[in-house]
Amino acid sequence: MEPKSSKKKISTNLDEKVAKPKKGIVPTTTGDNIEAPNAGWSFGGNVAKTFDDHVSKSVPLYQEGHDLICKASDYFLSDNSVVCDLGTSTGELLLKLAKRHDKRQNLRLIGLDREQGMIDEAKRKCKSDPRIQFECVEIVEAELEKTDFIVAYYMMQFIRPAFRQDVFNRIYNSLQWGGAFLFFEKVRGPDARFQDIISGLYTDYKLEKGYSSEEIIAKSRSLKGVLEPFSTEGNYDLLKRAGFKDIMTIMKYICFEGILAIK
Numbered sequence: 001m002e003p004k005s006s007k008k009k010i011s012t013n014l015d016e017k018v019a020k021p022k023k024g025i026v027p028t029t030t031g032d033n034i035e036a037p038n039a040g041w042s043f044g045g046n047v048a049k050t051f052d053d054h055v056s057k058s059v060p061l062y063q064e065g066h067d068l069i070c071k072a073s074d075y076f077l078s079d080n081s082v083v084c085d086l087g088t089s090t091g092e093l094l095l096k097l098a099k100r101h102d103k104r105q106n107l108r109l110i111g112l113d114r115e116q117g118m119i120d121e122a123k124r125k126c127k128s129d130p131r132i133q134f135e136c137v138e139i140v141e142a143e144l145e146k147t148d149f150i151v152a153y154y155m156m157q158f159i160r161p162a163f164r165q166d167v168f169n170r171i172y173n174s175l176q177w178g179g180a181f182l183f184f185e186k187v188r189g190p191d192a193r194f195q196d197i198i199s200g201l202y203t204d205y206k207l208e209k210g211y212s213s214e215e216i217i218a219k220s221r222s223l224k225g226v227l228e229p230f231s232t233e234g235n236y237d238l239l240k241r242a243g244f245k246d247i248m249t250i251m252k253y254i255c256f257e258g259i260l261a262i263k
């Protein structure tokens with residue numbers, strides 16, 4: 001018979017609270033009242049209601065990224081410019097861009113998203129500014145009009161890899177000469193060691209934000225086959241194949257990167 005003491009649980013760090021895993025229960029609660037099954041993350045249903053809260057907590061430097069896009073837009077917009085926001089969600093970024101350029105009465109700001117719940121919420125938020133329009137559309141099938149500034153804030157990563165190059169090509173074609181595409185993406189590391197490090201650092205970030213280990217696992221399981229990040233080099237290659245030559249990383253924090261490409 002084993003001595004009783006050998007069955008005692010041992011913690012490697014007595015200062016840390018160790019969450020007890022619940023045996024046999026597969027977590028589907030991703031935090032902020034959002035439920036999502038394995039490989040089944042969706043922005044539909046009621047997600048629009050809690051989305052702003054969820055995204056600003058789970059994406060590092062979310063507000064700072066918006067702020068940088070607004071400031072960068074000064075270099076590309078003139079009075080009659082058209083701005084396009086791909087994967088606009090609740091229109092938060094377009095609202096900020098409209099406020100920054102409030103003197104440009106002929107500016108048109110167009111937000112596209114495939115989720116009707118997001119578009120309804122965006123229209124409600126931005127109804128007092130007639131320069132802002134929204135359309136519920138699948139980006140893979142959308143016709144993009146001539147624009148000076150296209151933004152995609154954590155959206156391209158959700159386009160299936162098979163269609164992604166085509167979307168980059170259409171973005172390039174719809175930009176005016178001298179116009180810019182500014183997009184932010186979750187990115188993979190350049191090799192397995194760096195990928196391990198950045199995944200670990202991002203998990204630490206989410207724990208610090210108050211997400212439980214079950215919620216973190218549930219979110220990551222739900223994103224299988226839905227969010228497909230490319231590496232920095234992979235994204236640069238997509239841009240180059242589309243025709244862009246002037247490309248620069250404008251912000252980077254762990255595995256979150258903002259890339260500015262000028263036509």
Ligand SMILES: C[S@@+](CC[C@H](N)C(=O)[O-])C[C@H]1O[C@@H](n2cnc3c(N)ncnc32)[C@H](O)[C@@H]1O
Nearest residue numbers: 043087089093113114115138139153154155158
């Ligand atoms: C992470 S959110 C974007 C956040 C938003 N840009 C912001 O600034 O807060 C991704 C958005 O892209 C939309 N989306 C994803 N894939 C799409 C597609 N193929 N066509 C249209 N919208 C898409 C989703 O519905 C969702 O609202």
